Amino acid sequence: MRTGAIGRVTIATLIAAASGYLVLLIAARDLGAAGYGVFAVFWAAYGMVTGAQNGQLQETTRAVRAAVDAEAPRDATHPWRVNMAIGLVLGALVAATSPLWSPHVFTEYRWLSVALLSVGVASFAVYAHLAGALSGSVSWGAFAILLSVDALIRLAGAVLALLIGGGLVAFLVITVVGSVSWMLLLVASPEARRAVGLPGDVPTGRFTANTVTAMAAAAASAVLVMGFPVLINATSGHRAADTATVGAVVLAVTLTRAPLLVPLNSFQGVLITRFVDGRARPIAALAAPLAAVCAIGVVGAVAAWAIGPWLLSTVFGADFRLSGLSVGWFTLGATTLALLTVTGAAAIAVGAHRWYAAGWWIATLASIGLLLLPLGVADRVAIALIGGPIVGMAVHGAGLVLRSRPTAATARV
Structure with missing residues (x-):
């Protein structure tokens, strides 16, 4: 490109x-x-x-x-x-x-x-x-x-x-x-x-099946991305959580996701095109996008840790109080979700549609499960934000490895 x-x-x-x-x-x-x-x-x-x-x-x-x-x-x-x-x-x-x-x-x-x-x-x-x-x-x-x-x-x-x-x-x-x-x-x-x-x-039949599978996975992505604040609120209802803290966590999660996920969503077509062109070596094609997302995410997490609490209380009001560590962890959670988006694009590109869908749905279910941990709202949200996408990435990675093996064998012949 x-x-x-x-x-x-x-x-x-x-x-x-x-x-x-x-x-x-x-x-x-x-x-x-x-x-x-x-x-x-x-x-x-x-x-x-x-x-x-x-x-x-x-x-x-x-x-x-x-x-x-x-x-x-x-x-x-x-x-x-x-x-x-x-x-x-x-x-x-x-x-x-x-x-x-x-x-x-x-x-x-x-x-x-x-x-x-x-x-x-x-x-x-x-x-x-x-x-x-x-x-x-x-x-x-x-x-x-x-x-x-x-x-x-x-x-x-x-x-x-x-x-x-x-x-x-x-x-x-x-x-x-x-x-x-x-x-x-x-x-x-x-x-x-x-x-x-x-x-x-x-x-046509194969394309239709592929599209429906991709839409099922995208539905899980929509739940994990757009519906995550709802999940936070739902899993906090039966706990003695401070409603102000829940509100601050929901706002912080929303704000820390936007800088990575909004541009990445628009670049989905770009990523898939790149991975289709490099489908003979899908793992190698992943290296640069994953490195770029990691670099941006780490820098963003440090910045969020340093100025996040001040930004929340100054711009949105004194009621929105969170520690810098929590905001930093939320930013790393946004980073892992962005990485899951990248590995999902690679899975689609090599035709591993079922692995793609499985990765997103397993990530969503894992995040929901982690939200139920007996911890404070900020701690369990941070763990769910990071843990769920990591599990999903592992599923995508397994699909990519299996898909790349025949290609590698053919290359040696």
Whole structure:
């Protein structure tokens, strides 16, 4: 990947991250605590479902990139057809099952929220496909534009909602409206139009199974990443934990994850493309990304230990008090989760889909188990943050070793 391409994707990632934070800030300022609470639940629900749909992006990237390097079989799939079908099925499933869960999730504008969520996830399926196809075809310029436009549409919508006084309904709409960025890009970019119909490297049935497996793993990732604050709160309910401490821990976990995981999520396509190109030696291809994440994580942990407590109490209020050691450990936990994301991308790239899914689900279950340890909330959260991803990485590593053995044997022949 050329330096210029890395720069474009990095800038797009920064735009996406900054826009997301600005949308949340504008919503909080405009809606107040009660309205923001309703909006935040919908934002999280959309993020959880589309987090699972990242599996579509991952498998599309792998299939398109692998098809570039090898002659596709006659019955090779057209990934866009599968991804569109998955999006429509998922949107219909959200709508059909909504009477069972929506009363417990959406307290206001329930049916509008269900409708927006259904349409949003169906549209995001096409977005995920296009992002994967652009990554697999190494079309980084168009990929960067897609990321940026998606984020900027939401930010522009939030500013407009603030100016016209659109209220809660407007902010619910802008949560999902960014996913239509794929429409704009297909109209404006010949590069995107060429990429959207590219074939994969396997038949339709195999591609569909791979995608569903990748989505199952991505669902576990969404639980571990976006749902972790909920898990903290749930496992603290039966203990004599100070609610202020729980609140401070949840905030610190959220803040320490963002600098690593937000950019890494945007670079998923880049990583998978790198690992597909280096799939003959997957362990060697992992070295540089893992080293980079470790270096950033260690530096971040030291900084968090030094200034984290001051930052929490100064910026967010005196009630948010934690030791520097706790904030440092949380940052190392974010680092191990980022490392798990990298090993997962490598597993997808070499076709070890079941190992990929197993690694994420075992990591999630291990973290939940560790959260139940009879320790103080900060201690058990730190252990769960670090321990769960380490177990998941071990599973991914086993899959990569097993996948690399035949390749190594062939190389010696």
